[in-house]
Amino acid sequence: MSELLSDKTVSDFLAQLGSDAPTPGGGGASALAGANAAGLVTMVARLTISKEAFAIHAPRIQEIINAGDKARIVLEKAIDADAEAFEAVMSGYRLPRATPEEKAARAVRIQEGLKIATESPLNIARYSAEMAELAAELAEIGNPQAISDAGTAALLAEAAVQGALLQGCINLKSLKDGDYVAAARAEIEQLIERASNARSRALATTLQKLA
Amino acid sequence: MSELLSDKTVSDFLAQLGSDAPTPGGGGASALAGANAAGLVTMVARLTISKEAFAIHAPRIQEIINAGDKARIVLEKAIDADAEAFEAVMSGYRLPRATPEEKAARAVRIQEGLKIATESPLNIARYSAEMAELAAELAEIGNPQAISDAGTAALLAEAAVQGALLQGCINLKSLKDGDYVAAARAEIEQLIERASNARSRALATTLQKLA
Numbered sequence: 377m378s379e380l381l382s383d384k385t386v387s388d389f390l391a392q393l394g395s396d397a398p399t400p401g402g403g404g405a406s407a408l409a410g411a412n413a414a415g416l417v418t419m420v421a422r423l424t425i426s427k428e429a430f431a432i433h434a435p436r437i438q439e440i441i442n443a444g445d446k447a448r449i450v451l452e453k454a455i456d457a458d459a460e461a462f463e464a465v466m467s468g469y470r471l472p473r474a475t476p477e478e479k480a481a482r483a484v485r486i487q488e489g490l491k492i493a494t495e496s497p498l499n500i501a502r503y504s505a506e507m508a509e510l511a512a513e514l515a516e517i518g519n520p521q522a523i524s525d526a527g528t529a530a531l532l533a534e535a536a537v538q539g540a541l542l543q544g545c546i547n548l549k550s551l552k553d554g555d556y557v558a559a560a561r562a563e564i565e566q567l568i569e570r571a572s573n574a575r576s577r578a579l580a581t582t583l584q585k586l587a
Numbered sequence: 588m589s590e591l592l593s594d595k596t597v598s599d600f601l602a603q604l605g606s607d608a609p610t611p612g613g614g615g616a617s618a619l620a621g622a623n624a625a626g627l628v629t630m631v632a633r634l635t636i637s638k639e640a641f642a643i644h645a646p647r648i649q650e651i652i653n654a655g656d657k658a659r660i661v662l663e664k665a666i667d668a669d670a671e672a673f674e675a676v677m678s679g680y681r682l683p684r685a686t687p688e689e690k691a692a693r694a695v696r697i698q699e700g701l702k703i704a705t706e707s708p709l710n711i712a713r714y715s716a717e718m719a720e721l722a723a724e725l726a727e728i729g730n731p732q733a734i735s736d737a738g739t740a741a742l743l744a745e746a747a748v749q750g751a752l753l754q755g756c757i758n759l760k761s762l763k764d765g766d767y768v769a770a771a772r773a774e775i776e777q778l779i780e781r782a783s784n785a786r787s788r789a790l791a792t793t794l795q796k797l798a
Binding site: 381382383384385386387389390391393394395396397401402405406408409411412413414415416418419422423426444445448452455522523524525527528529531532534535538539542543545546549579582586 | 594597630797
């Protein structure tokens with residue numbers, strides 16, 4: 377196992393992203409955007425819970441800190457998990473296909489890899505959608521001095537949801553398990569709707585408080 | 588000068604973002620999202636220019652690579668520049684104000700700091716808006732195998748534009764130079780419109796090609 381992407385410096389990560397190396401790609405960039413959103417969520421929450429003025433919201437803010445810290449760690453890990461999921465698909469396609477047995481084994485491995493490479497962005501989108509909603513909530517009840525950070529968290533989280541799901545959609549096209557594909561498509565629609573609503577709500581609240 | 592934020596590992600950057608430390612905040616997170624978008628733009632462009640099939644677009648794709656590489660470096664530097672801009676404002680507010688002379692000098696320094704802290708997100712938004720537009724163009728003419736990465740680049744770039752501008756808007760409220768404020772507000776409107784249009788265009792093209 378080579379060095380983790382999350383252990384690279386920000387500068388080196390960006391340089392590798394900008395190269396023609398297959399990973400990190402859009403999935404890893406989406407996971408990083410989601411992790412950034414989670415970081416902003418907990419920053420705003422911490423700048424709220426430390427102030428007497430918002431003591432009434434302290435129990436809920438502590439829940440948000442816990443959820444945000446967890447999501448940040450999950451999404452950071454997802455940067456590398458997404459690269460591994462890509463490799464799972466590629467390793468299937470590289471298998472030999474000279475005999476009918478090899479062809480069948482290869483097809484099975486490709487289908488397994490495609491499911492892993494669909495689950496990975498779905499997982500990024502699930503946690504990022506939650507971050508978009510928590511950001512919208514913080515725009516309402518959080519420290520107004522950090523209102524622009526709450527708004528930015530919602531923007532980045534929504535982009536992470538949609539970006540991750542674009543990656544997932546590619547793999548769905550080649551998946552043959554109809555029930556799985558239908559369930560995944562339904563969840564994708566729901567995640568996009570949740571994230572879009574949260575972004576709109578957070579942005580409206582933020583612009584209103586900034587005005 | 589302490590260690591650059593861009594020299595931290597991705598993991599350490601995210602942990603500091605999630606803490607209650609004042610920087611990095613929404614500005615730095617937006618700059619990173621913009622740099623991520625720039626990285627995806629050059630990745631898609633490099634995966635296009637290396638293929639014979641797209642040779643007809645090679646001169647334009649090379650321009651996009653040049654613009655994307657430049658933007659990635661500018662936006663990476665902006666992660667730290669944004670933290671310095673925040674410090675410029677804070678150092679003004681920390682100045683003594685016991686005498687009328689001190690008060691006047693402090694007010695001047697705060698106004699100077701606020702302009703720096705408005706220029707920083709504007710600069711992030713300018714380069715990110717360009718990335719959103721190049722991503723939309725790549726969704727049209729780029730290698731369709733990387734179509735989801737082009738779409739993701741547009742999503743992240745648009746979020747970077749709007750996120751950065753939310754930070755800039757905070758400082759505009761306290762700026763007293765009316766001409767500067769009016770010009771900045773006009774540019775903000777224009778940047779948001781460019782980024783929103785590019786995001787819509789890129790997303791429509793991406794979803795159409797993925798269908």
